[in-house]
Amino acid sequence: ADLIGLPCRDREGTALGTVSAVENYGAGDLLEIEATNGHKSLIPFKPGIADLEDGRVVLDPVFLA
Secondary structure, X not given: OOOOXXXXXXXXXXXXXXXXXXXXXXXXXEEEEEEOOOXXXXXXXXXXXXEEEOOEEEEOHHHOO
8 A cells, every 4th residue: 555656667767657556366466557648557566577666666668558
């Protein structure tokens, strides 16, 4: 729940959206990302895909729908 509302950026610092929910369906945590265009995507909360750094989530944009 502490992740909800955190900004999401790529490695270059481009804004991608915000964390709108955290889900777990049994296989691991998923972050629901509301992109800047309003679309939502579920992203695995795994190293290299979604990393928590300096109060923000750094995402690999390949995983955004």
